[in-house]
Amino acid sequence: MDENMKQLQQSLIELETEAEHLLLARHQLVENDKVRNGNREALTALRKRARTTKTSVPSPFESMMKNIGNPASRPLVKEVCATCGNHDSNEQTWMMFPGTDVFAKIPFHAAHTILETDQARLDHEAQKLQSYVKEKSFFISEKGVLADKISPGVLRSLVALKDKPW
Numbered sequence: 001m002d003e004n005m006k007q008l009q010q011s012l013i014e015l016e017t018e019a020e021h022l023l024l025a026r027h028q029l030v031e032n033d034k035v036r037n038g039n040r041e042a043l044t045a046l047r048k049r050a051r052t053t054k055t056s057v058p059s060p061f062e063s064m065m066k067n068i069g070n071p072a073s074r075p076l077v078k079e080v081c082a083t084c085g086n087h088d089s090n091e092q093t094w095m096m097f098p099g100t101d102v103f104a105k106i107p108f109h110a111a112h113t114i115l116e117t118d119q120a121r122l123d124h125e126a127q128k129l130q131s132y133v134k135e136k137s138f139f140i141s142e143k144g145v146l147a148d149k150i151s152p153g154v155l156r157s158l159v160a161l162k163d164k165p166w
Contacts, residue, residue: 046108
């Protein structure tokens with residue numbers, strides 16, 4: 001095989017490898033979104049059960065200012081979980097752990113805390129995957145493969161092969 005053909009073959013192998021990585025990252029992004037949506041639905045169900053929303057529970061500062069008139073009867077700052085609110089945080093809740101088929105009865109506060117930390121981790125992974133997909137798409141685009149025309153690099157290689165005497 002002559003040098004131009006080897007170079008064309010090598011560039012096509014590189015592009016195909018990058019495209020494969022791009023497709024795998026997109027697939028992982030879709031799977032990640034499915035898990036994120038499931039976590040979001042579970043957190044919403046827990047908030048409904050506790051009759052709270054993300055903004056319905058007063059912050060510790062607000063509760064402190066409300067109770068400032070009679071500080072002797074209550075602690076100055078009461079820790080209030082934004083999801084639990086006034087709900088009994090020790091109430092047992094069934095939860096299926098991610099990636100397993102195991103159900104466990106755990107305290108309400110622990111259940112939503114696990115889901116919230118998992119949601120934060122999934123959000124971070126989604127951002128990393130999105131930037132990776134963007135990077136790979138840009139790389140492939142720079143090679144001219146995503147265009148509706150033939151890449152200039154491929155066209156030059158084909159012209160060089162055509163001009164060679166066989």
